[in-house]
Amino acid sequence: MPRSHAALPRLFVTPDLTAGAQLTLAKEQSLYLAAVLRKIVGDEVVLFNGRDGAWLTRLFSDSKKSVTLDLIEKIATQTPVSDLWYGFAPLKTERLDYVIQKAVEMGAGTIQPVITRFTQVSRLKHERLVANAIEAAEQCEVLSVPTVEPEITLEKLLDSWPADRKLILADESEASSSPVEALQGLKGHKVGVLIGPEGGFSDDERAKLRALPYVVPISLGPRILRADTAAVAALAVIQAIIGDWR
Amino acid sequence: MPRSHAALPRLFVTPDLTAGAQLTLAKEQSLYLAAVLRKIVGDEVVLFNGRDGAWLTRLFSDSKKSVTLDLIEKIATQTPVSDLWYGFAPLKTERLDYVIQKAVEMGAGTIQPVITRFTQVSRLKHERLVANAIEAAEQCEVLSVPTVEPEITLEKLLDSWPADRKLILADESEASSSPVEALQGLKGHKVGVLIGPEGGFSDDERAKLRALPYVVPISLGPRILRADTAAVAALAVIQAIIGDWR
Numbered sequence: 001m002p003r004s005h006a007a008l009p010r011l012f013v014t015p016d017l018t019a020g021a022q023l024t025l026a027k028e029q030s031l032y033l034a035a036v037l038r039k040i041v042g043d044e045v046v047l048f049n050g051r052d053g054a055w056l057t058r059l060f061s062d063s064k065k066s067v068t069l070d071l072i073e074k075i076a077t078q079t080p081v082s083d084l085w086y087g088f089a090p091l092k093t094e095r096l097d098y099v100i101q102k103a104v105e106m107g108a109g110t111i112q113p114v115i116t117r118f119t120q121v122s123r124l125k126h127e128r129l130v131a132n133a134i135e136a137a138e139q140c141e142v143l144s145v146p147t148v149e150p151e152i153t154l155e156k157l158l159d160s161w162p163a164d165r166k167l168i169l170a171d172e173s174e175a176s177s178s179p180v181e182a183l184q185g186l187k188g189h190k191v192g193v194l195i196g197p198e199g200g201f202s203d204d205e206r207a208k209l210r211a212l213p214y215v216v217p218i219s220l221g222p223r224i225l226r227a228d229t230a231a232v233a234a235l236a237v238i239q240a241i242i243g244d245w246r
Numbered sequence: 247m248p249r250s251h252a253a254l255p256r257l258f259v260t261p262d263l264t265a266g267a268q269l270t271l272a273k274e275q276s277l278y279l280a281a282v283l284r285k286i287v288g289d290e291v292v293l294f295n296g297r298d299g300a301w302l303t304r305l306f307s308d309s310k311k312s313v314t315l316d317l318i319e320k321i322a323t324q325t326p327v328s329d330l331w332y333g334f335a336p337l338k339t340e341r342l343d344y345v346i347q348k349a350v351e352m353g354a355g356t357i358q359p360v361i362t363r364f365t366q367v368s369r370l371k372h373e374r375l376v377a378n379a380i381e382a383a384e385q386c387e388v389l390s391v392p393t394v395e396p397e398i399t400l401e402k403l404l405d406s407w408p409a410d411r412k413l414i415l416a417d418e419s420e421a422s423s424s425p426v427e428a429l430q431g432l433k434g435h436k437v438g439v440l441i442g443p444e445g446g447f448s449d450d451e452r453a454k455l456r457a458l459p460y461v462v463p464i465s466l467g468p469r470i471l472r473a474d475t476a477a478v479a480a481l482a483v484i485q486a487i488i489g490d491w492r
Contacts, residue, residue, distance in 0.1 A: 079468075105475050107467065140470045178492045180426065220482075221353065221491040222325075224386045229351050229478055236466075236479035237486045245467040246424045 005056065005075055009037055010046040010138045012145055017052040021071045022060060030067040033059070045069060050144035053078040079143045082109030084243060085165065085192030086235065089119040090151065091227055096124070097132050099228050104136035104146055106235035107244055110192075113151040118199030124151050154205060161214065165190040169209055170234045171217045172200055172224070179218035183241040186216065193238055195230050251302065251321055255283055256292040256384045258391055263298040267317045268306060276313040279305070291315060296390035299324040325389045328355030330489060331411065331438030332481065335365040336397065337473055342370070343378050345474050350382035350392055352481035353490055356438075359397040364445030370397050400451060407460065411436040415455055416480045417463045418446055418470070425464035429487040432462065439484055441476050 011029055025033070033039045040062045047069065048054045054076035057069035086108035090096050103111050111133065115122050129148045137145045161167065166189045194209075201209065209215050220233050239245045257275055271279070279285045286308045293315065294300045300322035303315035332354035336342050349357050357379065361368050375394045383391040407413065412435050440455075447455065455461050466479050485491045 102475055105469060105471055106479070107469055140472070142469055179486055219491060221485055221489075223351060223353055223388055225351055226386070229348055232475055232478040233352070233482035236482040239467055240425055240483045243467075245465060 005046060006141075008044050008046045008056075009033065009039070010048065010054070010141060012134045012138055013047050013049050015049065017047055017049055017055045017071060017074075019071060019073070022068060023047070023057070023071065024066050024068045027065060031064055033067050034062045034064040039067070044072075046075065047071070048076075048143050050081070051078060054141075054143055076143060081144050082107050082146065082244070083190055084108050084235075084238070085110045085112065085190075086146075086231075087112040087114045087157065087192060087194040088227065088231060089114055089116050089195065089197035090121050090124055091198075092120055095228060096121075096129070099231050100129055100132045100148070101136040102228055102232050103235065104133055104142060105140045106232060107142070107239055108146050108235065109144075110147045110149060112149045112157070114154050114157055114194065115151055116154045116197055117202040117205055118197045120197065122151070126150050158208070158212065161212075162190075163214060165192055165214065167191075167212070167215050168193040168234070168238065169215050169217045170195045170220050170230055171206070171209075172196070172220070173206065174217045174219040177219055179220075179237055180241060182216055182218050183238060187242050191238065191242070193234050195227065195234060198227050251292060252387075254290050254292045254302075255279065255285070256294065256300070256387060258380045258384055259293050259295050261295065263293055263295055263301045263317060263320075265317060265319070268314060269293070269303070269317065270312050270314045273311060277310055279313050280308045280310040285313075290318075292321065293317075294322075294389050296327070297324060300387075300389060322389060327390050328353050328392065328490070329436055330354050330481075330484070331356045331358065331436075332392075332477075333358040333360045333403065333438060333440040334473070334477060335360055335362050335441065335443035336367050336370055337444075338367055341474060342367075342375070345477050346375055346378045346394070347382040348474055348478050349481065350379055350388060351386045352478060353388070353485055354392050354481065355390075356393045356395060358395045358403070360400050360403055360440065361397055362400045362443050363448040363451055364443045366443065368397070372396050404454070404458065407458075408436075409460060411438055411460065413437075413458070413461050414439040414480070414484065415461050415463045416441045416466050416476055417452070417455075418442070418466070419452065420463045420465040423465055425466075425483055426487060428462055428464050429484060433488050437484065437488070439480050441473065441480060444473050 041059050043059050056072045056075045060070045061068040086103050090113040289305045302318045302321045306316045307314040332349050336359040
């Protein structure tokens with residue numbers, strides 16, 4: 001995308017985006033553009049909806065209650081929705097927001113909170129997580145918003161895990177070795193990655209996971225990583241070796 | 247390290263650590279142990295100094311002004327100081343603290359703030375950065391504290407760069423391709439990695455960097471990464487492919 005578009009606000013919307021169309025935003029986004037960002041008639045905004053790429057638009061009306069935008073031109077082709085599944089044991093509020101943000105930045109397609117034995121929280125405000133994912137997508141300029149699933153227990157997750165998807169397990173008990181070979185062997189497969197809680201998996205959970213034929217344990221190095229660091233580190237090596245860094 | 251030591255407080259100290267020795271902590275660390283953590287005589291604490299590994303110690307005195315510890319046994323052998331050099335354009339306060347923390351977590355040996363054309367800040371509180379690095383080392387259980395250098399301009403950095411060290415450049419303008427091959431070619435070399443500011447390098451800076459024989463540009467994928475995400479992502483792929491994840 002040309003550098004000049006980089007400074008424009010980007011908003012995720014649901015309607016179709018087509019040439020010559022006009023779109024009126026809902027109250028919340030209108031207020032954000034007109035009152036918070038103080039955009040006026042003639043100012044430009046980028047829209048995306050996960051289907052039609054990114055569009056350059058111009059304000060036709062700057063009413064705080066309902067901003068209307070004229071679609072000018074498509075400035076980015078839609079990229080395929082990511083197939084990368086990302087599961088993690090949720091943390092408390094701020095750190096949870098941060099992990100969602102990092103997962104979006106790193107190109108996860110599905111974000112799945114997983115409740116394990118040593119998980120800190122068990123009830124999540126799903127709408128809040130979705131809002132965070134949308135905001136993160138807008139800010140890091142991805143062209144679709146990952147699906148944020150409602151939380152699920154580890155048990156239920158494994159009971160319903162599709163046999164054709166590999167599950168990369170970031171396991172602190174895995175002897176330190178480079179994940180390069182383990183990951184390269186997964187080229188062409190559908191993959192997911194599961195990051196355990198900061199307290200680790202229980203012995204039972206670990207034994208159960210390691211016994212599953214689709215589980216691929218990898219080490220994330222010899223140091224203890226916080227949950228958000230582990231998220232980025234794991235997604236980075238996966239995306240770099242077998243994901244969309246090519 | 248046995249799991250039971252994982253919950254013990256860990257402190258970085260400067261004196262030698264030897265069997266049968268007794269160590270009296272300075273005021274700040276004494277206050278932290280006795281008043282904040284409320285440790286009492288008989289409680290256990292882990293100490294490390296970057297030279298003698300990690301030692302299990304027990305409180306002999308719990309005076310808030312001067313805690314004294316008896317060294318009981320060595321519980322971890324000293325690991326070599328990391329040779330990995332990590333340079334980055336500093337951000338404002340909170341985010342700066344966070345980047346320092348992540349660099350320590352990811353095993354950097356030297357942390358170098360680099361002032362570039364589009365860097366947000368130019369004056370740093372060096373003592374604060376050092377304190378953050380120590381705290382991060384204590385929390386992620388590394389056995390030495392990375393050296394935090396005072397800030398330097400990009401120009402001065404390049405003028406004095408040792409010819410025998412490769413400089414991996416996380417360059418957003420590098421066409422997306424897997425860094426695996428580029429990094430595997432660096433096996434056995436001394437390496438550093440430079441993460442530019444969120445505004446990117448200037449055209450002049452980029453041209454100068456790309457012309458240097460020791461610079462190895464890599465892409466960190468097709469998405470825009472925040473500075474702290476880029477830090478972890480770059481260090482993860484480097485450590486995984488040619489670093490200490492083996």
